[in-house]
Amino acid sequence: MSSDFEPILMRNVGVAKAADLQVYEARGGYQGIRKALQMSPEELIDEVKKANLRGRGGAGFPAGMKWSFLPKERKVTYLCVNADESEPPTFNNRVLMESDPHQLLEGIMIAGYATRATVAYIYMRGEFTEPFHILQRALNQAYAAGYFGKKILGSDFSMECYIHRGAGAYVCGEETGLIESLEGKRGWPRIKPPFPAVAGLFAKPTVVNNVETLCCLPHIVLRGAAWFTAIGPQGSFGPKLFCVSGPVNRPGCFEESMNITVKDLIYGSKFAQGMIGNKAVKGVFPGGLSMGVLTGDELEMRMDFDSPRKFGLLGLGTAALVVFNEDTDIRDVLLNVTRFYAMESCGQCTQCREGTGWMYKIAQRISLGAGRREDLDILVETTRNMGMMPGLSICGLPDGAAFPIRTLVEKFRAEFEQHIVRQEPGKVERVLRVLN
């Protein structure tokens, strides 16, 4: 753990009036786009590739590579900024937009220039209200100062930027669900291929990037790829925001390199400062719910793109930790998690719609004290029969449902079984009669 880490993406957090254009400019803002405009889009893409900037939205796909999938011959290109931030319990995009909105706008300009985008749409979840007003105000200021619109800063680059507000649907964070929603439809993810880079928004070449990914760009341009790759472990370069919530002493959003471990984030004096009342950690979801759960014995996991797999998790995800302590009933956790996916499945694919629904029903029964041992096997079995990984769905939502549910049942199986053994005789039959 590098204790001398200098905040980069959060350098303006806590600075008075940092959301104002003048303050942002006075602190070195909008110099990245000025430098970028001196480069060709190809040079810019090369620099981002050299930095190996991997997407912060969940999948960790290299941004420079994604941009180079755009077809050579194209007239219109769209940039969609993924500000849907709907993965519980993730709030790093909110922190970035609320405290330093111009950093995001500058990142959008740089990505727009690199990809020759004509319009950038910021797709913002409907629940974001305060962040919306702050970002819209910053956008108005940026327009007034000539950062958006025609012939930006006297160059030949022109791009419009609009905020598009969602209306409450987790699946609209998935990039093709987002595109459908932007087109004025329900957010049903699309079958791929074609990928958005080829035929995305309005069937035009489209790039979708997360807020935090874009916020890295001004710094990469100003300081260079070599500076970026000097931060963090191999394959997981650059600064990263980590959210910590749950019953810890100091919940919050913290910036560090990806060398940091789960344990440091929970106990470190610069981070969450330990558990309230010194309770023991029972488990942690380290990457948003969808990546899966760690037990209290697995806290040495490093928060980079590759380590989570060694612990049976799907990946780094959103790097948002929610910690639960020894007093938490594991059945409540399972119920909360299964409900989320059952409610948010968009319903297009049978395995996802039915699978998430069944798992929620089983979790309800277990919670009511009417679980059966075989229910635990059915849960695990169901998680293996849904999702893109076995090729049974259009989008990754059910993979994100499978990992937390499977790891919960597998890693805490003894505790679930104890509850089942101890429950009242005859309860299963009674509850099943009422539920069916």
Add this chain to the structure above:
Amino acid sequence: MSWKAYDRNQPVMDPQAPPVLTEAVREKIRSFFPRYETKRAVLLPALHIVQELLGYVSYQAMKEIADLLEIHASDVLDVVSFYTHFANHPKGRKTVMVCRSLSCELMGGKAVLEAVKNTLQIQEHGTSTDGQYFLVTEECLAECDHAPCLKINERTYHQVKATDVSRILADEKNAELSIARSSLFDPPGH
């Protein structure tokens, strides 16, 4: 998201009824046309505008939006029913949204929800008898560092204790933002 069924209690649309969207509202909606390649893409902004003005999106309003965007009314209903934030029925003036995701639950969110139900004497998706409040639960509001949270319209409340709830709900100004409001109607560059 979740699918909502047709509300049988609502009167069937009267073809003779005067338009609910005033010319000013139509103009606001049209001002979004240049932002997108298709008129249909203006549907979400249009629904936000109409819901902000009327408090919900009536079937009559859906039909009028459809005409304006040159799409079928069923396309509008399809979208309204998909997104949890759009209501096809009248509801309380203020919507109380209580987060029920994991961080909030771990920090006492269930007790907060119970306190709201008790104070307002309503269940989820219910409107209080005085027509003031409508209650829903929400998945993570992305404010988990301040769990447990709730929102009243646009205003977010942090670290809410069950014992704070009646005081918050009694406050007349509880939906007012402390920051400057920016309008969705702001045209770019203005």
